[in-house]
Amino acid sequence: MPIKQLTVFLENKTGRLAEVARILKRESINLQGFSTTEARDYGILRIVVSDAEKAREVLKKSGFTTHMADVICVGVEDKPGELLQVLDTLTEQKINVDYIYVIAGTRVVLSVFDIENAERILFEKGFNVCQ
Template sequence: MKVKQISVFLENKSGRLAAVTRVLGEEDINIRALSIADTSDFGILRLIVNQPEKAYRALKDHGFTVSMTDVIAVEMPDQPGGLAEVMAVMEEHNLNIEYLYAFIGKVPNGALVIFRVENIDEALKILEEKGITVLSGEKVYSL
């Protein structure tokens, strides 16, 4: 139930993000979710796309510094406290979250949160045992 995430290191200068999106568009790769963390000099663009291996190769071939990592996609109710319930499970089991980002509108009456955790296999096991819906990569890529 792991999802492949593409991370792109970008210099913080005009046109770099446009270049990434242009490459993906030319390769017919659809962005499902994204997040940007930046400093004054550089940024890290994190992407969930419908074809992660193809995106990785295309960006690498165009000279971008790119990596692929495993993340978890958790479906939860889009209502007050929905995220708090998942966070409580993670806290109870000492699952350290490195970062997360979310998107809504693609899951009926729900939200989807992407988590990067230290121990992904342990997190998957615990979340599933607690009845929390974890989506497969294939499901997320097709949203």
């Protein structure tokens, strides 16, 4: 089962990311991890939280544009070569990774075109695919 990732549109100006963090704190939603990508005047923030539906609702109420998507989450150990194992498995199957980042608990979040297929392969190869 893929996990839910929430993406938030942020203008490139002071305090916008802090505002997201403040809202999550206020609602007691735990931020497990995030990544940002920036363009010239804006950025997008991808987050994994304890309650994605609730986070989406409260952020929307505060005027943020959000998007919910499925991503794969794989638990790895904190030691050399761990990421490579995951990537090699995907490369063997010619699966391209769109983006990838780490969240708390040494877990890797990654996005691919065919999530179901990639997740099945990783699971069958014995990886710790998080639910």
